[in-house]
Amino acid sequence: MSQMMEDMRLRWRKSLNIVMLTLTGVAAFAVVSVLFLILGYLIYNGGKSLNWDFFTKLPKPVGETGGGMANAIVGSLKLLFLAAIMGLPVGLLAGVYLAEFGGKTFSFVTRYTTDLLNGVPSIVMGIFAYALVVLPVKHFSTLAGGVALAIMVIPITVRSTEEFLRAIPGNMREGAMALGASKWKTIATVILPAASGGIMTGMLLSLARVAGETAPLLFTAFSNRYWSSGWEQPIASLPVMIYTYAIAPYDDWHRQAWAAGLVLLGLVLLANLGCRLVLNRRGAYRGV
């Protein structure tokens, strides 16, 4: 009877609900456990090999144990600094253009190209920077590595900036313009400050992503077993050191590669936390 049909349907719907809930839960758990597995393994192996020397000493010559990666830590920071000062402003301004000024065709092309750029394999970016900066002067340099990373920073920054600007309600723009603010003034004094939290998070994420890039640095910044003597000289970086040390046939180098991995992760985490702290303090006016 129809009453029975009704009951059956209800039971079916309820069990389907339970099944789907379980499936999504299991998937979420799998994601989290993989993450924690990686983290745990890294902390376990890296922690064992991490010591004060790692932060203060240069790498030892092949065959000797000990030493550290002070030059690679500083090198990574210098490369990120270059990527930030070259990539972030361009990404920010292009994002503002797309969100606030863009017409139809040119915006579409820009957005599409940006997404393509985001998907270009990082080693190709390396080759590009190699052709652009390394070949003309005929030697590897910090600058070339910075350029390679900057190109990778741009598309991520563009899209995150655009998204966060679009999330600002239109009536805030109207409010500023009704007070006689020009479009640029509105953007600079109301819209950008309102979106600053999100935009800065996006920038930080883009830097965090390129901080771990190895391929674009292999034939741009190359590497260096000593302190780099200048922006136009090759420089060591943590990812490249990890790569070199992990494939080398020495146990001591393997340990140091793990330690380098942990330090890299720590740097990214630290930057993230620092940014969040600053934003929370400033975020008091954002109403969220």
Add this chain to the structure above:
Amino acid sequence: MSDMASAAQSKEIASRLALKVRANEPASTAPAKETAVRFEISNLDFFYGQKQAVYGLNLKIPKNKVTALIGPSGCGKSTFLRTLNRMNEMFHNTRVVGQILLDGQDILQMDVVKLRRRVGMVFQRPNPFPKSIYDNVAYGLRINGYKGRLDDLVEHSLRRAALWEEVKDYLQKSAFALSGGQQQRLCIARALAVDPEVLLLDEPCSALDPVTTAKIEELMFHLKDSCTMAIVTHNMQQAARASDYTAFMLDGKLIEHSETPRLFTTPTDARTEAYITGRFG
């Protein structure tokens, strides 16, 4: 009861302010103002692309009075209001035909920044900036390059918007910490800070409760001494209570315009009567 109390309180605050503002305007000039016109709109057509939203509109907005614009949704009253400070130019592909004179000057020829300083606007939803209360009020002054002492002007504007007493100890707090009604009065204070001659209000109370609405109407009453106002409203009681003149619009055309009591008691057009008695819209 609290309704009455707070209305009385805001009335008291507002009247104290009004005295201060009115001091240099003797009461005897009032009859002369009766006929003065602030905005004179003739043969106004407005287009969104191919779609026409306002048809051949003629209207005079008298100085230091409140003019209410009523009409069903989509009749073009908000669009019309937004032509008065050229806010529609924010949208692409809009076109204005006709003439709008502000104190005899054609606003279409005017510098838009100067126009908007003279013609302020308050929107349907309170839209404070993500800044402190103080910075919100000071915003218009700062972007216009005002170099004098801001403190006094901020206080004066907040007093005019009947908000000073409630926020004077929290000026550095975020504007988002205020209630909806306070936010709307903050937006009024922000608009008043640049001392506009005209204040356009686009359904300023539609997101507010009755108590707060009463406060804003009270405030409008006292602002009349220094400001001309045009208000778009869906609330006919509000139009009847708060305005001196009412214009009824339908399908982009102005149907009737007269003194508020006359329009609501003896409308001359059958459509006006049908609308105000609630037979459509």
